[in-house]
Amino acid sequence: MPAKTKGQTEQPQNAAKQKATPPSGINIEGLGNIVDNASKIVLKAANILEEEIARGIVTAKQIEGKMTDVQKLHGGNKDELFVRFRKDAHDIIDLLIDFTAITLKGVGSLSSRIINIKQGTTTDTTGDSQQIPLIQAPKDLKAGEVLEVPITLENDSKTDVKSIEFLNTALIDAANNQIAADAISYDPNPLKLQPGASGNVKIAIKVPQNAKPGSYTCFIEGRNMTNLKATLLVKVI
């Protein structure tokens, strides 16, 4: 996946930013003329960061269903929180689950730029537009197997035509096993969406013959789009 462009981070007024940003290629004492020289290591770092964050989101989502009383705590008072800290070991489990919920919220807020994405006929059920949607392969796959996952995208804009060119990172599992990014393809790619219209794209996953079993995730985004990001989860058995 290419490095995220500047415009993708949540940022303040352009005018202030332009004033603060040094001119391209400026020679800054001590750093030399390297400010604008993209290097391999920086691009690698950017990709690794995206992958790690995407993986964190998936992990958090997998236990999201176990949340029971997060809302209660969010709206709670100090006394209640202290009681929670001081109770016996049973509550430690609740605390850990609650931490994860908030981690999910924090990481999810990486993106306030989701356009509606549907998997098959099912709408993203999180109901929270701050979270990056999870696209889960509907069945477990074996090495060598191919699966197509249909996705529906809706263009929320009333004025702009969106042309979405899909990109993704390599798939990676918890043991750092990897499946190359080109194991995933899209049809059509790019997908053109008229204002207010929806369209379908098929995500084809081709699991290589030598793939090891594991729960693999990757990060999908639209090229040059700040408002389209999703995480794909594929289980190889």
Added chain:
Amino acid sequence: MPSTEPFLTKLGIYRDLCLQSIVDFIPDREPKKYLYDLVTVYPSRGGKGFRPGLCMAACNIFGGTTADAMNSAMALELFHNAFLVHDDIEDESDDRRGSPTMHAAHGVGIAINVGDAMNVLSIKPLMNNIFSLGPNLTWQIFSEIEHMVLESVEGQAMELGWRRDNSCNLEDDDYMRMILKKTCWYTCMHPIRIGALIGSRGNVNPSTFDRFGYYLGAAFQIQDDLLNLIGDEKKYGKEICGDVLEGKRTLMLIHLLNSCTSKEKERIQRYLSKDRKARTPRDVEWVMKMMRKYDCIAYGRKNAQNLAGAALKEFYTAFGHMPDSEDKEFIESMILYMIERDY
């Protein structure tokens, strides 16, 4: 780019404020000799105090005060020093900041317990946040810390595993992922995220700082590894070439393994398969000779500089819109310091 002198002054002020708060906070009760007196040993040895400094400065930039961030800064510093005590045991290191490591001076058992105590002691300041920051922000900071600690132990596990299994087919990507997890989240990314969350009362998106923190932390770690190879032992405070002796998989060692001939690689692998005690100064000298032959130092330096350059660019993205202030300049100056420092 501002000079590093005002930066060091401000870093020292933040470090001392945090240290004093930690000293005041340590329980004044027994067992002192075997526990509480030892808890302040590492923090008092003149550590740099990057983590509290970044946390307090970010808090100030986003509208808070140094006092608002103090509890979290103390927790960060205590966690950091707990990691150091345990890392020194895991790495079998002899020196830390110019003096014997905790386990070398007091035995492994005492040292493990002191590290455990520092981990536990860091929880209370985080709980105390509730009085000044309220339940929601307190909870959010707990979640930041939980993520930070988990990432750090996962990164440490990767590095320890590479050494145990004598992994010699590593790539730069592996190193960059390992230091993201082991170093960058807890040295730069979370301290800034936490400080900005506190200063803004939860109104900034903390992920805005991730790239800046990662690049800054990576430049810091590569520079630290470079200093271990070519630094001045008196200034650096650790044994020079200690990383080579420990078989630590640094960017420079990985570059060497990927650049040398197959015969040379076999010899390096044999060297790395030995117990630390069986590795001789002559072995270390030969590995250093190979690193010079394949320009590994220059490779590490170039990458640290590139990452610092990228950090500078990200700094303008993450902080450029905020009003100019001493704290903003402080964080900007840290970038240059990370690659210029000699200790």
